[in-house]
Every structure is written in structure tokens, then in C-alpha cells.
Amino acid sequence: MSEQTSNGRATAGDDTAALDLSKMTPPPEQDDFAHLRGTAAEEDVTFDKEERKFIRRRSLALLWKASAGVRGKLLLTAIAVIVSQAAQAATPFIAGGLAIDWGLPRLIDGDATGLWVPAALYLICAVTAGSLLYWYTRMTAEASQTMLYTLRDEVFRKTQALSLDFHEDYTSGKVISRQTSDLEALRELLDGGINQLVQGIMFMLFTTVYIWISDIRSGLVLLCAVIPIYFLGRWYQKNAEVAYRRTRISSARMIVHFVESMTGIRAVQAYRREDARSRQYRKLAKIYRDDMVRSIGLFGVLQPSLMLIGNLSVAAVLLWGGYRVLEGDLGAGLLLGIVLSTKRVFQPLDMIAMFYNSLQSATAALEKVSGLLEETPNVRQVKDPRRLPDCAGEIEFRDAEFKYSADGPVVMQKLDLHIPAGQTLAVVGRTGAGKSTLVKLLARFYDVTSGSLTLDGVELRELAEDDHHRHVAMVTQEAFLFSGSIRENIALSQPDATDDQVIEAAKAVGAHEFIMSLPEGYDTDVNKRGGRISAGQRQLVSFARAFLADPAVLILDEATSSLDLPSEQLVQQGLERLLGNRTALIIAHRLSTVAIADRVLVIDEGRVVEDGSPEDLIAAGGYFSKLHSAWSATMGS
Amino acid sequence: MQPSDQKSSADTTPQRGAQERAAQERVESGQRRTLIQALARLTPYLEGLKLRWFFGMLAAIGAGVIALSVPVVLGGLVDDIATVDATAAVVWTAFGIVLGLGVLEAFFVFLRRFFVIPPASDAETNMRVSLFSRLIHQSASFHGAWEAGQLQSRAIADLNMLRRFFAFGSLMLVTSSITVLVGIGVMFSWSPILGALFLCAAVPVIALGPAFRKKFIHYSRSAQDQAGEVATKVEESVHGIRVLKAFGRGDWARSSFKEEAATLRDLEVSKMRTLAKFQMFMVLLPETVLALCIFTGLYLASQGDITPGSLAGFFAMAVVLKQPIEGIGMLIGMVFMAKTSIDRHIDVMDIEPNVVSPEEPTTSAERGLVELENVHFRYPDASEDLIKGATLRIEPGETMALVSATGGGTSTLLNLVPRLYDVTGGRVLVDGVDVREYSLPDLRSRIAVAFEDPTLFSTTVKSNVLLGTGHHRNDDNPGEGDPSHPHRDKAPRLDQLDEVLTEALHTADAEFVHDLPAGLDTRIGEEGMSLSGGQRQRLALARAIAAKPSVLLLDDPLSALDVRTEERVTDRLREVLKGTTTLIVAHRPSTVAMADRVALLHEGTVVDVGTHTELLARSSTYAGIMRPAPPSGEELMDAIPAAHVDDAAAPGAPADFQEVQP
Structure with missing residues (x-):
């Protein structure tokens, strides 16, 4: 926990995180690849060579950074792989060249070394290969899973650190798939045998080396074989990539159709689409089948072709070697070793080809993840934040202006607004008038573009994050509950709170009764997204959460607007208790809520048009007054 | 996708219990096979x-x-x-x-x-x-x-x-x-001796394969499940990001995420450890035996018991057999899977x-008469009936609103008419015939439904709206006829489709579709444009209207619309619905306003039928449900024209709130 706290705090503010790629980004004007930075180019599919290189470099940089801490282990693992495969590739030569050519004649002459040496050497090779295999499989797993864990954590951290404007643009679906399916693709690769890939290549390498050492001419045969294999490989790579992508697309279509039909079964049946949907599914399934068969078919050509090339090489080695055995240049046993090795040398290629697909999707995933990690949060903690141990809750906007982007429209016109400590301020206005901008600035989802916004005289931009969080709490319309108990959900705002404090908070906002009526009281699991309790009850829990946090400033962003009438009545009293003596900014919805405010602000088109106590505004006969009479009229009916 | 009634009415515990039992039975019958x-x-x-x-x-x-x-x-x-x-x-x-x-x-x-x-x-x-x-x-x-x-x-x-x-x-x-x-x-x-030695290595390698696979798959599944847990944490942290940011609890979320991720990492490592052990075994055992074979083979060859060629052949054979021997273990595992x-x-x-057409279906002339006779309904595995003997007659062409408290069964009742569910007691009649006596296409072609949760499909806007017209157009079969629509006289003809489409979109105030990138041919859904809840609801409504059914079932079809849009749609619907029997589930007075009569569903039965005003006057239950919720300030604000703001004297507005000159 301590590690997380220190880490999280430090990184959220000043970006010292190890994997944060955003640090390396040069300023946009000097950046040739500004258009590829971050998540910008995620949907693009075609890149030129330079762009490809840039993206690949970014992915590799990420991997390199993620490997910090396990690099030593990876190096040892690499050595173990090399030694193990060297030992394993040597066995045919020991059985052939050493045992038959060297050992057997000696043994027949009565020299026991001819018996012991090959057997012992073989045993040593076997034990070395086997035990190192065990060791490096474990080590690779540990190292790669540690890297994956680091990556997961980093993506999570980055996601949390990124400002809400990013989240609004990028959508939760994408963030989630970066963190799940993309990292899953990496996991599959690590799982499914990056290990075997490397060991396969090593095995091929050593076998080739041994063949070259044993007999340079056989080596030449092997060299000839490499040429068709190279072309075959290129052919396969090119076609497999296309086929794989096609299969992915057709399977996705099929899956979408399936899931939609099943989840929308009532619409399907009510509109008699059963047969039409089945026919269409058949069509999609057939397309998928054809793509699949084509994709498998490629492998079905590759595999026998590799085998053919291998077998032809074996025959050629046999012919050339056989002649030289006849001439006495080569031992028959060594020929055996060479022939067997030639037969084995191409075997890993099958496997490498099979991993090609998962390598591809892992690469694509890594590109997207590295893009996400390159994003910079808009709101960051300054280097030396100012502390504010105690807070009265006095808020001041001075010449504060806000726009979402440098060239975007002004969302909030220059604003001067002073909210004394303890005042309850209600803000009303039409949709899009800019009410929630006030909230977003105060909650520091964004920073003001110009001018200043202070809390107890301290500029919000300079205030330490944890002090800000401690003093300013927000309750939103969507009272999100996390899976876990009610107790945990209330204590979310105050993790060290005792059970009594939690219950006290619940009682204060009037949530205690309904919580006690739940099957397990405060220990009731709220299920995913608070499924089992009503919207009003959920809002009460979030009030209790805010009460427990005991902030000096409270922001209510349409906190009761989605509630129906009975639920609203349920939370109204709790709301008043929650407000207490705090400074409060209420985005107002219902008259009942506005009525408890000390002061009302009417906002239109990003500026304040009326400001005063509810009574004064009503008396003045302005806009709020009209609103109030309209309200009263509907209430009376 | 469940109607909202079910969640509140059906007790989840017995339901889950019964489902588990059924699943258990299925597993057992599978094992017996x-x-x-x-x-x-x-x-x-x-x-x-x-x-x-x-x-x-x-x-x-x-x-x-x-x-x-x-x-x-x-x-x-x-x-x-x-x-x-x-x-x-x-x-x-x-x-x-x-x-x-x-x-x-x-x-x-x-x-x-x-x-x-x-x-x-x-x-x-x-x-x-x-x-x-x-x-x-x-x-x-x-x-x-x-x-x-x-x-x-x-x-x-x-x-x-x-x-x-x-x-x-x-x-x-x-x-x-x-x-x-x-x-x-x-x-x-x-050489029998060498052969026997080799067999000693081969048998355990084959025998241990399936056991290893079982263990490996076990770890693999746990890791997969754990990956699901990690994904849940991710989803929560993203959906709840506002709360986390508001309370500065990112670290908390991160630490609980890290816990799950660490468990996942450990499971993965355990899995690979199992693999490592197995691989070691697969190399060590056969290769050690082969070392022994070299020893024995050389000795035998030196004694002249076997030829050097046989010895060479033996090693070559050992190399060739390595793959199939290792494979057999894996293949046995595959048989189990x-x-x-x-x-x-x-x-x-x-x-x-369980809902199928009868063997010998009856039919009747299409008029649009809907009758409920002592209808009972209970969700599978619920402990009591949700609908306990509802009786109601909706005349051809009439618009009837169905009103109940939340979870009162109105949505469920709608589902019974096109037999999305079957009644568990009593009857539902359409045009005088029990719905269970029609062939399903016959019955369902008389009816169109707009669900509260609008289900649209991943295709073009046009195909979605014309889904129920019997001329569902898809890209492969333009103008494909619909054999499941026996009422062709009633259904719009192919040449009328464009007109029907325009009218339906207008009625549902769904003309926004013309502003989509490809207009009516814009693909929506998973691989296309994503629409807002209100937009989806309007399209679903247009779809129901376009089907031109004799019975229209609308499940709170305007719930996601703002006040002004709702008002527009209500007005147009009232026009269009003339002559179509309509059953409309309503939660707001504005929706009820469309209906000729209102049926109040309370505690599983229809307790009262009458006009809105009559029911308001004589039923306290109805008045309780329908008491108008006060509109929000925002809604009122939106309703007051902008001019009012400019006209406002704004006496309270201090000077420093005026726009500052650049």
C-alpha cells in the first residue's frame, strides 16, 4: 500500500513514472510525428515507412522501459536458452559422429572410453538441456508476467491520471479495450510461446552451426535450402496477414450478429425476423468458414512445402555425404548425425509460422497501448504544490475564462465570483448554458484557461492534490457504486473511517434505515453498478460518502435530477443535513433544492445574468422570478 | 434485456437455485453419455x-x-x-x-x-x-x-x-x-533390448500427457477467470472515474486493481511452472534413456550382436518417433475437451x-381486437404470480394506456400479446382467437412493439425502421419479400415503402437521421454510428409505426425524450394512431394524454378502467402514481424562449458579470 501511495501520488503529479511515454514527447512544433502522438492515429491503418518506424520505435521503447527490473533475469534466461538449445542440438552428433565413428571402433579395440565418453556426453547434454529448459521456462514466465503486470498497472495509472476531457473524447469502451483485450493479446503471446519461438530459432541456429562445423558441404546444401524457404516464408507472411485479418473481420461480424440477435430476441421475434436472421447468420458463418479454410489452407501449403524442402535437403545431404563416406572423407555415423539434424532443422519453422498471427496481434496491441501511454493529462500537479491543512471554504473566481482547447470557443466568459465560506449557492440555467463548467473547474477536472480560481486564497492550480480532494467533494447525478459492500462504498471517501463513523454518516443523510433493511445491512454487496438498490438509495449512499469525507466545499452536480418524485423526497432531507455549514455549489434542478440556497446564480451563454438571494430575485421580477412562478404553477396542479 | 418488471418482482434466489439445478442436471446427463x-x-x-x-x-x-x-x-x-x-x-x-x-x-x-x-x-x-x-x-x-x-x-x-x-x-x-x-x-x-529400453521412456511420456494437460487447463481456466476479475476492476475504474477523481481515490482503485493483477500474474506463473516441469520431464526422461541406449547399443555393437547400421537406424528412429510420442498425450487431452x-x-x-406455433393453427380476420381474460403470469422460478387474473378488452382502433406502479407488470403484460412469453393462466385473445392458436408469424404480423429498451440491429437506419414491414431490405436481397407476413393486404406495398419510411420517421421525430453521414443508409450499431438513448428510442418507435400493424404495443416509448420532443411526438402519434389498436405503457401524464382510456394495473389485476380524469378523481392509487413530478428548472428554462432572458431586467446582476471588452 505504501508503495502504491508514494508511487501514485508522485506520478500523478509530476510524471516521474517509469513507463510514461508522454515525457519523451518533444514540443509539437519540433515534432515530425505530432499527428501520430498519443491515441491520435489509432484508427489509421496505412502508414508510410517513416511512420511505421516511429510507431515501432515507440512500442519498443515501451517494452524496454517495462523490462526495467527484470533485465538481469532476461539476460540470464537468454544465456540459459542458448546453452540449453546448444546442448539439445548436439545430441544427434554425439549419437552419430561420436558414438558410431569414434566410440565403436575404440570399443571394438577394447578401449572402454569408447563406451563411456559418448554415453556420458549424451547424458550431460540431456541433463543440461532438460534442467535449463525448466529453469528458463520459469524465468521467462516470471519476467514476462512481471513486465505485463507493470504494463497493466501503468496503463491503469495513466488512465486514472488522464483528465476527464480525454475520457469524454476517447470513450470508456476504448479505454477498457486498451486495458483488457489489448493487454490480453500480449498475454496470449507470452503464454502461447514467445519462449518456444526463441528456443525454436536458437535450435535452428545451433543445428546449422553444428552441421557447418561437422561438414561444410552439407552446410552448403542447407544454405541452398534457405533460398526457397525465404521465398516461401515471405509468401506465407504476406498472405497470412491478409487472411488473418479477413478471418478476424468475418468472425467479428458473425459474433456481433449472434450477440445482437440473442440479446435482442424480443425484437427479433416480435418482428418475425427469426428466419431472416438465421439466413443472414448462415451467410456470415459461411463467409467466416471460407476465410477460415483459406487461412488454414495457407498453412496447409506452408507445412508440406517446408517438409518437402527439408526432405529434399536430407536427400541431397545423403547423396553428397554418401559419396564422401565411400571415399572415406566422412564417417558414416557423422553422416547419420548430419542427416538427422537436417531433418530436424526446419521443424521449428511450422511453429514460428503459427505464432506469427499472435505476434501480429500483440504488435498491434502494443502500438495502441504505447499510444495511450503517450497521452498527457491536461490537469497536473505542479512541482511544489501549496498545502492547505485547514480550509474554511471561501471560493473566488477572478477574471476566470475557460475554453476546452486553445482554438476552441469560449465556454465560460470572463467571470468574477466570490462565494464566502459557508454559503449555499444554487446555479440555474438552460441546457448548455455553462453551469457544469463551473463545477468542472472547481472540482479541477479542468483548469481555468486564464484568470484565477482560488480556494481560501490559494490558487487551485497550485494546491496539492490531496488537499484539494480532502476539502472539495462532489456528488454527481450518476451515483456510481463500486462492487463491494455498502460499507466499503461509503468509506470510499475516508478509507480509515471506523464502522461507527460510517453508520453515523449514513444516519446523518437518512440512509441508515434502508441500509438496515437490506439482507446483510452494511455488508450487503451492491452487485455490479449497484444493481439491487434503487436510484434514490444509491444517491443516499453517495451522500453518505460525501458526508463522511466532511469537505469544506461540496459540489452537487444535478445530484437529484434523475430521481423520481418519491426518491427525491427521500433524499431531500438527507441533502439538507449534508449541506450543513459547508460552502456548497448546487447545480439546481428542482425548486425544492433551489429553495434551500442562500443565493441563486442564473447563467446563460457562459455568463451570469442574475445573482442574488432567491427572495430578492423573485421580488425583482427577472428571469428567476418567471422560472419560479412556472415552477410553482406546476407544483400546484 | 429483461422487462423491468421482472427484476423487482422475481426473487433472484430461488431462480438462481433452479437454474443451477438445471445446469447440474445437464452436466450429469453429459457425463453419462x-x-x-x-x-x-x-x-x-x-x-x-x-x-x-x-x-x-x-x-x-x-x-x-x-x-x-x-x-x-x-x-x-x-x-x-x-x-x-x-x-x-x-x-x-x-x-x-x-x-x-x-x-x-x-x-x-x-x-x-x-x-x-x-x-x-x-x-x-x-x-x-x-x-x-x-x-x-x-x-x-x-x-x-x-x-x-x-x-x-x-x-x-x-x-x-x-x-x-x-x-x-x-x-x-x-x-x-x-x-x-x-x-x-x-x-x-x-534389438529387443534397445526396443524395450525405448519403450520404458515412451510409456510414461504418453501416460503423463493427459494428466499434465488437465492440470495445465485447470490453471489456464483460473487465469482466464482472474483475467475477468481484472477486467471488472478496469471497467469499474473507468465508469466510476468521476467518483474516483472527485474523492481523489485513484490510488485506492489502483491498489485494488493491482491486487487482482498480481493474482493474475501469480496464476500465470504457476501455470508456466507446470508447463516447465512437464517440458523438463519430456526432455530429461527420453534423453536419459537414450544415453542409456547409446551405452547399451555401443556395447551390443562391439559384441557384434547388432550391426552399426541398426544402431544408427535406432537413433534415427528415436528422433523420428519423438514428435508422435509427445503428441499422443496432447491428443488424448484433446479427446476429453x-x-x-x-x-x-x-x-x-x-x-x-416452449413458445411454438400449434400443429393446426387457426386464424381470423384482422380487426385489432385485444382481450385479456383472467390472465395469470409468473416468471420461471419466481415464487408468486406477477399478474394475478387481469381482464381487459381493448376495442379495435382504441388507444389504451396501461398504468401501474414501477414493477407492477405492465411491460410484462405487453409481452404476452405477441407471445414473447406465454401466459401461465387464463387467455389472451387477438381478434377473438387465443394467441396460442395462431401460427406465430400470423399472430406477430398483426402486432408491432416498441420496447422500452430499444433494440436496434447493426445495419442501416432504413433496414432498422423497415424491419417489420415485411419488406425488410438487406444488402443481399433488395426488396426481399417476407413469407412470414401473411397479411399482405394490410402491410405496406414495396412501392409505398419510401412513403411509409418518411411518415414513420416524421411521427417519431426521428428526422435527425437525414443528418447522419450517409442519411438513411448510415450503418448504426456495433460497427457503425452510435446513437444516443433518445435517438434509439425514436427509431424503435418509427419501426413500430412503419410496420403498420393492427395492434401497436408501446412500452413507455418516450421515456428517454426531453419535454419538447415528447410533446411533438405525442401530438403526431395521436394523429397516426387513429384506427390502430394501441396499448401503451405509461409512467407520465404526458404519455397517458395520448390514450382514449386508461387501465390501472394494481397488485396483478386490472383494478380500474376509465379516462385519465375519471381515474384521477376516483382512484387514490392512480393519483399517487400519476401525480405530476415537477419539471426541472432546466426543462423550464429550455421551454422559456431565449428572448425572455434578454428581456429580463436582471436587477440582481452586478456590473462585473457583464461581458468584458476584449
Whole structure:
């Protein structure tokens, strides 16, 4: 926990995180690849060579950074792989060249070394290969899973650190798939045998080396074989990539159709689409089948072709070697070793080809993840934040202006607004008038573009994050509950709170009764997204959460607007208790809520048009007054 | 996708209990089935596969046996070449044989795939399509109990597994076994002692394979489940990001995420450790035995008991047999997995749909009369009826609002009319005939529904709206007729479609579609544009209107619309609905305003029917439900024209709030 706290705090503010790629980004004007930075180019599919290189470099940089801490282990693992495969590739030569050519004649002459040496050497090779295999499989797993864990954590951290404007643009679906399916693709690769890939290549390498050492001419045969294999490989790579992508697309279509039909079964049946949907599914399934068969078919050509090339090489080695055995240049046993090795040398290629697909999707995933990690949060903690141990809750906007982007429209016109400590301020206005901008600035989802916004005289931009969080709490319309108990959900705002404090908070906002009526009281699991309790009850829990946090400033962003009438009545009293003596900014919805405010602000088109106590505004006969009479009229009916 | 009533009414505990019991029973019946019985169930799909599978196996055996001949040739060569009078002919012969067989081996491997892959894929596809057709005819209650994701994995992962089993696993198991047996036989013929030694290594390698796989799969599943937990944490942290930011609890979320991620990491490492152990074993045991074989073989050769050629052949054979021996263990594991997949497939296929057309359907002239007679309904596994004897008659052309407290069963009642669910007591009649006596297409072509939760499909806007017209246009079959729509006289004709479309979109205030990138041909859904809840709801409403049914069922169709849009749609609907029998579930007075009469559903029965005003006056229950919620300030603000703001004297506004000059 301590590690997380220190880490999280430090990184959220000043970006010292190890994997944060955003640090390396040069300023946009000097950046040739500004258009590829971050998540910008995620949907693009075609890149030129330079762009490809840039993206690949970014992915590799990420991997390199993620490997910090396990690099030593990876190096040892690499050595173990090399030694193990060297030992394993040597066995045919020991059985052939050493045992038959060297050992057997000696043994027949009565020299026991001819018996012991090959057997012992073989045993040593076997034990070395086997035990190192065990060791490096474990080590690779540990190292790669540690890297994956680091990556997961980093993506999570980055996601949390990124400002809400990013989240609004990028959508939760994408963030989630970066963190799940993309990292899953990496996991599959690590799982499914990056290990075997490397060991396969090593095995091929050593076998080739041994063949070259044993007999340079056989080596030449092997060299000839490499040429068709190279072309075959290129052919396969090119076609497999296309086929794989096609299969992915057709399977996705099929899956979408399936899931939609099943989840929308009532619409399907009510509109008699059963047969039409089945026919269409058949069509999609057939397309998928054809793509699949084509994709498998490629492998079905590759595999026998590799085998053919291998077998032809074996025959050629046999012919050339056989002649030289006849001439006495080569031992028959060594020929055996060479022939067997030639037969084995191409075997890993099958496997490498099979991993090609998962390598591809892992690469694509890594590109997207590295893009996400390159994003910079808009709101960051300054280097030396100012502390504010105690807070009265006095808020001041001075010449504060806000726009979402440098060239975007002004969302909030220059604003001067002073909210004394303890005042309850209600803000009303039409949709899009800019009410929630006030909230977003105060909650520091964004920073003001110009001018200043202070809390107890301290500029919000300079205030330490944890002090800000401690003093300013927000309750939103969507009272999100996390899976876990009610107790945990209330204590979310105050993790060290005792059970009594939690219950006290619940009682204060009037949530205690309904919580006690739940099957397990405060220990009731709220299920995913608070499924089992009503919207009003959920809002009460979030009030209790805010009460427990005991902030000096409270922001209510349409906190009761989605509630129906009975639920609203349920939370109204709790709301008043929650407000207490705090400074409060209420985005107002219902008259009942506005009525408890000390002061009302009417906002239109990003500026304040009326400001005063509810009574004064009503008396003045302005806009709020009209609103109030309209309200009263509907209430009376 | 469940109607909202069910969640609040059905007690989840007994429901889950019964579902678990049913699942348990299915698992047990699957276990009682043998592999042969299970395969027999698949016979219809395997017709095209049988012969080609057999040829494929012959090819595979051919390739396997050829592979074995190389060591034999090598052994012979080593012996022959060592003789004094060896000539080039010996080498050429060996070369010829190795070359010929090598080409043949590759060809056989190609043939195996050529024979089995297409028919195995066909079998897979046919099973998949049958599964889909089966599921699409299952009732809504079936789909309430089975998650789409569950069904999906049966349709994809399980059937992929079966294809691999038919095309590869089953075949290679037979072939590898034969190859290994023959190979070891040859070894015995060279030297029984060496053969016996080799057997000592082969048996444990084969025997331990399945056990290892089982353990590996166990870890693999746990890791997968754990990956699900990690994904849940991710989803929560993203959906709840506002709360986390508001309370500065990112660290808390991160630490609980890290905990799950660490568990995942550890599971993955344990899994790989199991693999590591197994791999070590697979190398150490056979290779140690081979070291022993070298020792023994050399000794035997020095004694003249075997020829150096046989010794060479033996080693060559050991190398060739390595792959099939390791493979057999894996293939046995695959048999178990295939069996499980078949069982899972049969489980679902064996469930009979419970809402089907009768054997001899009746029909009647289409008028639009809907009657409920003492209707009872209980959700499967709920402990009591949700609807307890509702009786109601909706006259042809009448618009009837259905009102109840939340969870009172109004949505459920709508579902009973087109038989999305069947009543558990009493009857529902359409045009004087029990809905269960119609053929389903006949019944459902009389009715159109707009669900509260609008389901749109991933296709164009146009196809979505015209879904119920009987002329559903899809890209492949433009103007495809709909054999399931017997009421062609009532349904719009093909040449009227554009008109129908325009009218429906107008009525539902869904003209925003013209502003979409490709207008009416814009693809929506998963791979297309995503629409807001209100937009989706309006399209779903347009779809119901476009179907021009004689009975229209609207489940709170305007709930996601803002006040002004709602008002517009209400006005237009009132016009369009004239002459169409309409049942509309209403939660707001504004919706009720569309209806001629209102039926109040309370505690499972229709307790009162009358006009809105009558019911307000005489029923306190109704008044309680329908008491108008005060509109929000924002709504009122939106309703007051902007001019008012400018007109406002704004006496309270201090000077410093005025716009500052640049």
C-alpha cells in the first residue's frame, strides 16, 4: 500500500513514472510525428515507412522501459536458452559422429572410453538441456508476467491520471479495450510461446552451426535450402496477414450478429425476423468458414512445402555425404548425425509460422497501448504544490475564462465570483448554458484557461492534490457504486473511517434505515453498478460518502435530477443535513433544492445574468422570478 | 434485456437455485453419455466428413509410415556403405528412396489437410447455423436464463474445438498411435533390448500427457477467470472515474486493481511452472534413456550382436518417433475437451422451445381486437404470480394506456400479446382467437412493439425502421419479400415503402437521421454510428409505426425524450394512431394524454378502467402514481424562449458579470 501511495501520488503529479511515454514527447512544433502522438492515429491503418518506424520505435521503447527490473533475469534466461538449445542440438552428433565413428571402433579395440565418453556426453547434454529448459521456462514466465503486470498497472495509472476531457473524447469502451483485450493479446503471446519461438530459432541456429562445423558441404546444401524457404516464408507472411485479418473481420461480424440477435430476441421475434436472421447468420458463418479454410489452407501449403524442402535437403545431404563416406572423407555415423539434424532443422519453422498471427496481434496491441501511454493529462500537479491543512471554504473566481482547447470557443466568459465560506449557492440555467463548467473547474477536472480560481486564497492550480480532494467533494447525478459492500462504498471517501463513523454518516443523510433493511445491512454487496438498490438509495449512499469525507466545499452536480418524485423526497432531507455549514455549489434542478440556497446564480451563454438571494430575485421580477412562478404553477396542479 | 418488471418482482434466489439445478442436471446427463454416443448425436453433421476423414487418415498413416522408412534406409546405408565392395549404386539407391519417399511424405501431409479440413469446417459451420436457428426460436424466458455470452462461447469456441478435433485430433491420435507402434516394432526387430529400453521412456511420456494437460487447463481456466476479475476492476475504474477523481481515490482503485493483477500474474506463473516441469520431464526422461541406449547399443555393437547400421537406424528412429510420442498425450487431452464441447452443444440443442406455433393453427380476420381474460403470469422460478387474473378488452382502433406502479407488470403484460412469453393462466385473445392458436408469424404480423429498451440491429437506419414491414431490405436481397407476413393486404406495398419510411420517421421525430453521414443508409450499431438513448428510442418507435400493424404495443416509448420532443411526438402519434389498436405503457401524464382510456394495473389485476380524469378523481392509487413530478428548472428554462432572458431586467446582476471588452 505504501508503495502504491508514494508511487501514485508522485506520478500523478509530476510524471516521474517509469513507463510514461508522454515525457519523451518533444514540443509539437519540433515534432515530425505530432499527428501520430498519443491515441491520435489509432484508427489509421496505412502508414508510410517513416511512420511505421516511429510507431515501432515507440512500442519498443515501451517494452524496454517495462523490462526495467527484470533485465538481469532476461539476460540470464537468454544465456540459459542458448546453452540449453546448444546442448539439445548436439545430441544427434554425439549419437552419430561420436558414438558410431569414434566410440565403436575404440570399443571394438577394447578401449572402454569408447563406451563411456559418448554415453556420458549424451547424458550431460540431456541433463543440461532438460534442467535449463525448466529453469528458463520459469524465468521467462516470471519476467514476462512481471513486465505485463507493470504494463497493466501503468496503463491503469495513466488512465486514472488522464483528465476527464480525454475520457469524454476517447470513450470508456476504448479505454477498457486498451486495458483488457489489448493487454490480453500480449498475454496470449507470452503464454502461447514467445519462449518456444526463441528456443525454436536458437535450435535452428545451433543445428546449422553444428552441421557447418561437422561438414561444410552439407552446410552448403542447407544454405541452398534457405533460398526457397525465404521465398516461401515471405509468401506465407504476406498472405497470412491478409487472411488473418479477413478471418478476424468475418468472425467479428458473425459474433456481433449472434450477440445482437440473442440479446435482442424480443425484437427479433416480435418482428418475425427469426428466419431472416438465421439466413443472414448462415451467410456470415459461411463467409467466416471460407476465410477460415483459406487461412488454414495457407498453412496447409506452408507445412508440406517446408517438409518437402527439408526432405529434399536430407536427400541431397545423403547423396553428397554418401559419396564422401565411400571415399572415406566422412564417417558414416557423422553422416547419420548430419542427416538427422537436417531433418530436424526446419521443424521449428511450422511453429514460428503459427505464432506469427499472435505476434501480429500483440504488435498491434502494443502500438495502441504505447499510444495511450503517450497521452498527457491536461490537469497536473505542479512541482511544489501549496498545502492547505485547514480550509474554511471561501471560493473566488477572478477574471476566470475557460475554453476546452486553445482554438476552441469560449465556454465560460470572463467571470468574477466570490462565494464566502459557508454559503449555499444554487446555479440555474438552460441546457448548455455553462453551469457544469463551473463545477468542472472547481472540482479541477479542468483548469481555468486564464484568470484565477482560488480556494481560501490559494490558487487551485497550485494546491496539492490531496488537499484539494480532502476539502472539495462532489456528488454527481450518476451515483456510481463500486462492487463491494455498502460499507466499503461509503468509506470510499475516508478509507480509515471506523464502522461507527460510517453508520453515523449514513444516519446523518437518512440512509441508515434502508441500509438496515437490506439482507446483510452494511455488508450487503451492491452487485455490479449497484444493481439491487434503487436510484434514490444509491444517491443516499453517495451522500453518505460525501458526508463522511466532511469537505469544506461540496459540489452537487444535478445530484437529484434523475430521481423520481418519491426518491427525491427521500433524499431531500438527507441533502439538507449534508449541506450543513459547508460552502456548497448546487447545480439546481428542482425548486425544492433551489429553495434551500442562500443565493441563486442564473447563467446563460457562459455568463451570469442574475445573482442574488432567491427572495430578492423573485421580488425583482427577472428571469428567476418567471422560472419560479412556472415552477410553482406546476407544483400546484 | 429483461422487462423491468421482472427484476423487482422475481426473487433472484430461488431462480438462481433452479437454474443451477438445471445446469447440474445437464452436466450429469453429459457425463453419462459416452464419447461414441456423443458422436452419434452429431451424425447428421458428419455425413460429408466420413469418407473424406477416412481418406485423410490413410494419407496421414501414409505420411507417418514413410517418416519411419527414413531411419530404416539410413540404417541399411550405414551397413552397406561399410562393406568393402560398396559402390556408388548403394548411395544412389538410398538417395532415390529418400528422395521419393520425402516427396511422397510431403504430398501425403498436404492430402490429409486437403481431405479433412473443408468437410470438418462444413460440419462446424452447419452445427453453428443449427445452433443459431435453434436459439433464435427459443422464447424470451430461455434467453432470460442464458446469457448471450454463454451461448456465444458455445457457438464459437466449442465448435472451433470440434473442428480441430475432427480435422486433426481424432485423425492424428489414430495415426500417431499406429506410427509409434510400428516404429517401436522396427526397433524391437533391430534389438529387443534397445526396443524395450525405448519403450520404458515412451510409456510414461504418453501416460503423463493427459494428466499434465488437465492440470495445465485447470490453471489456464483460473487465469482466464482472474483475467475477468481484472477486467471488472478496469471497467469499474473507468465508469466510476468521476467518483474516483472527485474523492481523489485513484490510488485506492489502483491498489485494488493491482491486487487482482498480481493474482493474475501469480496464476500465470504457476501455470508456466507446470508447463516447465512437464517440458523438463519430456526432455530429461527420453534423453536419459537414450544415453542409456547409446551405452547399451555401443556395447551390443562391439559384441557384434547388432550391426552399426541398426544402431544408427535406432537413433534415427528415436528422433523420428519423438514428435508422435509427445503428441499422443496432447491428443488424448484433446479427446476429453472435444467430448465436453459436444456435450455443451447437445445441452443447448436438446432444450425444446416452449413458445411454438400449434400443429393446426387457426386464424381470423384482422380487426385489432385485444382481450385479456383472467390472465395469470409468473416468471420461471419466481415464487408468486406477477399478474394475478387481469381482464381487459381493448376495442379495435382504441388507444389504451396501461398504468401501474414501477414493477407492477405492465411491460410484462405487453409481452404476452405477441407471445414473447406465454401466459401461465387464463387467455389472451387477438381478434377473438387465443394467441396460442395462431401460427406465430400470423399472430406477430398483426402486432408491432416498441420496447422500452430499444433494440436496434447493426445495419442501416432504413433496414432498422423497415424491419417489420415485411419488406425488410438487406444488402443481399433488395426488396426481399417476407413469407412470414401473411397479411399482405394490410402491410405496406414495396412501392409505398419510401412513403411509409418518411411518415414513420416524421411521427417519431426521428428526422435527425437525414443528418447522419450517409442519411438513411448510415450503418448504426456495433460497427457503425452510435446513437444516443433518445435517438434509439425514436427509431424503435418509427419501426413500430412503419410496420403498420393492427395492434401497436408501446412500452413507455418516450421515456428517454426531453419535454419538447415528447410533446411533438405525442401530438403526431395521436394523429397516426387513429384506427390502430394501441396499448401503451405509461409512467407520465404526458404519455397517458395520448390514450382514449386508461387501465390501472394494481397488485396483478386490472383494478380500474376509465379516462385519465375519471381515474384521477376516483382512484387514490392512480393519483399517487400519476401525480405530476415537477419539471426541472432546466426543462423550464429550455421551454422559456431565449428572448425572455434578454428581456429580463436582471436587477440582481452586478456590473462585473457583464461581458468584458476584449
